[in-house]
Amino acid sequence: MLGNTLVLPQAGGDITLIKINQDGYSSEYLFRNTTDEYRAKIRHTTVKATDLYPAMDRHNFEVVHKTLAAGGVPEYYRKFYFVIEVQPGKSAIPLTDAVADLAIASSNAFLTSLQAWES
Numbered sequence: 001m002l003g004n005t006l007v008l009p010q011a012g013g014d015i016t017l018i019k020i021n022q023d024g025y026s027s028e029y030l031f032r033n034t035t036d037e038y039r040a041k042i043r044h045t046t047v048k049a050t051d052l053y054p055a056m057d058r059h060n061f062e063v064v065h066k067t068l069a070a071g072g073v074p075e076y077y078r079k080f081y082f083v084i085e086v087q088p089g090k091s092a093i094p095l096t097d098a099v100a101d102l103a104i105a106s107s108n109a110f111l112t113s114l115q116a117w118e119s
Helices: 093-105 109-115
Strands: 005-008 015-023 026-032 036-047 056-067 076-086
Touching (some): 015 036, 093 109
Antiparallel strands (some): 056 076
């Protein structure tokens, strides 16, 4: 499913990132215009077993949005990422879907609460 572009749906219009690097078990995507830069990274690794947990496949997706400095407004960053760890051959899709649905079903109230330091 992952190809040479990655589309991030946005309220102000979708952002299409273009794959700029693929290296082993990772990829990087980029969108840049005169005011913004978006970088998305996908990484896959294996976590070794510990006394508490078996070996796990680790999948990481990260997006960094940089708003470029303009006039008197300084450059600023924001980042979102998630990590899925699951035993090889098993699926974490039901749990991952449930967490994504929690954020969507709450009309972003859950995310707003997190950012407000609620716990």
